[in-house]
Amino acid sequence: MTAAPAIGADAQTEVPLKRRLRRAERTRQVKALALVLPLLVFLLFTFAGPIAGMLWRAVDDREVRQVLPQTIAALASWDGRDLPDEKAYAALAGDVLAARASGTIAIAAKRLNYALNGFRTILTSTARNLKAAPEPGTAKETLGKINPAWRERVTWTTIKDAGGPITSFYLLAALDLTRNVDGAIVAAPPDQAIYRGLFARTFIISLSVTALCLILGFPVAYLLATLPPGRSNLLMIFVLLPFWTSLLVRTCAWIVLLQSKGVVNDSLHWLGIIDEPLRLIYNRFGVCVAMTHVLLPFMILPLYSSMRAISPAYMRAAASLGAPPLTAFLRIYLPQTLPGVGAGSLLVFILALGYYITPALVGGAADQMISYFIALYTTETANWGLASALGAVLLLATILLALVYGRLVQGQQVTGGMKN
């Protein structure tokens, strides 16, 4: 219960009023938070959680530690310069015997084989041939006899390097880097260095598709925005119809159109323009055509909505002040469409980065994008560490690009009279 404040008693009620305002503000904030809480929790569980888990897999490295615990412990004090001492060999022999009994040897073999090709055989043959624990003092000799690889320093540095519990191995591999026998970071051998090129290829394809979408989409959006509503709605249906058609159907339609005995080649041949069929598919051209077609609506829709908001009076005013059409377009119309251009480009680019099915069906072996490899390592070879590392690098690169892009367009935002 508060009495109505007397007139002229402003000075006395000022503080309580501030406080009341603050309180009201706080209640509003709490209510707002309560309203978005379900969505926040949902996102946390279904989006942030899995992504964090995925990123964690890129550095998680506990497989070898689980299978060869004594060896990892014995190697902790080893400086890596010469071969380790007898103690480490004895520890390894014990670990291998225990791992064979529990059937876990392959788990370590698989992880070590990523770092050193052939390690799978070294470990499995050792497990097969080591019948019992070697006599004290003879472990080094026994293991060296079973497999000469145990006399190599690199075999041991590989184990030590994979000792976990976290590792930079996968992230380095995703950037074509590796650690040499002395632990220094060096470039990966040339026939294994594919990932930088792969990221470059992914970005180049995405950029080309974005540029093509912009070039093709801009005039269409302009037409849609300037026609009278009845006709523009009819044309809008032509934009939306492919938008609602399955991606797979549209991709397969391009195969029918572009293949060497497809509609396009047959028509050109019939017209006498070509003798030999053109190669339009299973190459970069086919990927760009199909992806542009699939992503075009994502460019047209934001452009259209930004163009609809531009009053035709501006262009008329520019013309009446003596601006030639091109100048009026460049200085009056284009700057006002920039938010639409920006939104559409970013949307298309980021969607294109993750494309998988379209390049897989209409691309050649040299047109596969990063998603193809993430899928390959996730399902086929089950190298989840590398798959996660590739995903992490892609995510980071995308976030950086989005930030840079945000900086670029910030200064040119046309807000149509709304304040930011």
Add this chain to the structure above:
Amino acid sequence: MLNRKIALGFAAAFSASAALATVAEARDLTIVSWGGAYQDAQKKVYFEPFKKASGVAMNDESWDGGVGVLRAKVQGGAATWDVVQVESDELAVGCEEGLFEKLDYTKIGGEAAYIPPSVNPCGVGAILYDFVLGYDKDKLKEAPKGWADFFDTKKIPGKRALRQGPKTTLEIALMADGVAPKDVYKVLATDEGVDRAFKKLDTIKGDIVWWKAGAQPPQLLASGEVAMTSVYNGRIDTANKNEKKNFGMVWDGALFTLDSWVILKGSPNKDAAYKFLDFVGKAENQSKLSENIAYGTSNKDAAGKLQPAVLKDLPTAPDNIKNAVEINVGFWLENIDRLTERFNKWAAK
């Protein structure tokens, strides 16, 4: 107040999902196979007759393979699959990782009932099939004799299709270069052998279309996009039977492999699963499968129950398996990562 309501809502949702999970415990036997024409044939000769004969409630699903999928199923707990048909590398890796139950062969007719390559502690062979050289008899004037012709664009012009990736591609390149089928993996195990395979691939690099899914090669042949392709033998047979195509196959230098049935670790329906494996392991049931789809099977006596006309198109026919080579799982487990990287490096050049 609002928060408590939300909390209650979540609690209700969680208990509902927990209830669903307990329902899943007592679920029907679930068999998973490769889908398509193959699973239709399996439904006809395995699944439906098995349901009738045993009275076991079962349903079937399909999948696209990948040991990562099985790992996620088993390690995620509450796997919804019991018996899965897997490829040889999935069998080997999954067995090492402990994703499958160790099979008790006494419950499925004993090891002696099956051909040796199909007996594995974690799985039992289901079908044997080949990667063969496939071509369209209507389009080629002269039939190719083997992989050497596949690489000879002068003799037989046109593009070729191969499976994207190093597996099967490198073996085919070596055989085309004159390596005998039985020596392929000996040569491929050396760096010189790998170089030799890539050098051979270089000779037709511009003429290769790379396919990724088993359904693509017959389409590539049918549309005239390629003159020859590597292809699963069953796909050629299906295209000839169902779509009245006139495709041919070359069995010489074919690469064969086996698919196996496995029981996923921790399956709540193990007894029913064994009943199913016993049923599909019997020669009389397996021979019916081969009559429907051109795959060889794992029971020693199954081939003997077939008509000669059916047998001649099967991978297990003596003439067809004579010069075929089994895809070496051990080799690929060891080298798949390195050679996949190298293959992609080569492809991007």
